[in-house]
Amino acid sequence: MQWRKPLEVVFLTNFSDACFRAIPWVAQLADDLSIGLTIAHAYDPQVARRAEVEALLSSFFPEADHFARTSRVAMPGDPVNLLRKLEETRDVDLVICPASDALGMPRLGHRSLRASILHDCGFPVWTIGRHTDTVKLKQPVKNVACWVEAGHQAPVHLKLAVAYATALEAQLHVLHLVPEIHEGLMALPTIEDRPLHEDGARRAVEDLVPRSTQSLHVHVASGNGVRSQSKLLKQCNADVAFASVERFALTDWIRSDIDRVDRHACPTICVSSRAASREWNLLPGPAYATRQSERGNLVTSIPASFYSQKAS
């Protein structure tokens, strides 16, 4: 049996509204899983002094001081360098970062922070946009979705999704879209080895998923584009989705597909193929014991020890 360890989360903050909006999700994560949280801020030394930045950082997400393991790091430079330096001293399993559409307007040809982190560091990234569904962020994760391409080897993000769903005892929904059939597609099977029929695709997808995976559902549908993706995510009532960088164009002409899916369906954790060596053997959090007791005896009365026990 592999050694289980806490999920090391780095929460990159620029103190924007989007960062504050992500706080409930992190609180929920800290209850569901054992996590080590690092709240990090990269600053420009020409603009701000270290002491000022550290004061701001200590006032951001003050609740996290009560979590089991939280640290705060402020470093001069850009966020990607900050992550690289952090990696030298600790594991980084997941990066939470704010969306870079600060003005709410599309920026043509802009390379997002998410794209930089995925490309340069290879950490899984969850981006908080202004339009991320806040209701989804506040509820326990019960359905984890994962986009896969049939006919390939089991991708790294599928392994992470399986680990995540298993630790949370959530339903895992593996999703695949086969392209809509048209005449131009007839050439595709000759250059790509992937099934174009739903049944064939379903079998190929099932082959990718480890046999031991519990609570697994495979969803295959035909369609293209964001609308079909959102529809499938809504169908399985996904609370969070895992996707590879290749699945969603990170920098479209105007806005990335992933942002549109975020907006219409659920938040998405984006994983780069550079994270191939990454594995999550997640340690369940404090809520796990309660989930166990819910199956047995729910603690519905005040424990007798309450009266004689001193709080920590």
Added chain:
Amino acid sequence: MIVRDHLPLRRTWPHVSRKISGLVLLYLAIAVAHEHFHWTWLSLPAFPLAMIGGALSVFLGFRNNSAYDRWWEARTLWGGMVNTSRTFARQVLTFVDENAEPELEHSPRPMSRESLVELQIAYVHALRCHLRKQNPFPELEKWLPVEIVAYLRSQKNVPLALLMLKAQVLRQYFDEGRLDSFRLSSLDGTLTELCNVQGACERIKNTPLPRQYHHFPRVLVSVFSYMLPLGLVDGLGMLMPVAASLVSFIFVSLDTIGEEIENPFENTVHDTPMSSLSRAIEINLRQNLGRVDLPPEVRAVDGFLY
């Protein structure tokens, strides 16, 4: 809560960018059509529009006043929460006789006064999370024993369950003879006050502003913004988009402000600063307990206090 004087564009613009961008494009199209293609039918007399604008201002003012009342009441209630928490801690630390021995030889030693004050800190944090619909348990783990947290997980209303726990402890103090009936009554009054504050916060959270106040200003502002260029284009010509955009910005902003402050417990920049206030209570109460390892105060981040 916004505490800075100057609001940077990068903070305000995203809230109105979609509406204003669309309107500016429409205004430009109307100005060009009117001035260059001589579509003179694209104009209306300005007088009726001025009247509609006046009436709309009154309507928006009334709606924003109602929204502000909710926001201010929420802030006042949390001010009351600070005071009542301090009162509760003071009463517990001065009223409860710590040295009294249990009357029954084998009865368990009840929770200490310090732990009861820590229960109050846990209560404040739990109420903040309850109002923001955030998971409180990672924080409560710090203040309470595991089995109590397990019990609280079974409760729909965690802060209310904590109030009940506090009342149970006080009752036990009374049974042990560590608290006389007069002091118990006084402490119970403080608990009732806490319960009232919680109930009032829940009322604001669960009862939205009448939807008519939300829906009609939005529709009327949109209609007015679409009609405004028709009233101005005759007089201003190609300068119309500038003037109309400014007027529309005022109305759209007023509508957006009202919409955003009407919910003061939503973890936005317009929120009652509950994180800051609950930290202030924590510092005060821990200091009352004689602790020296105090957490830092929560200060405004970039001019916004949460």
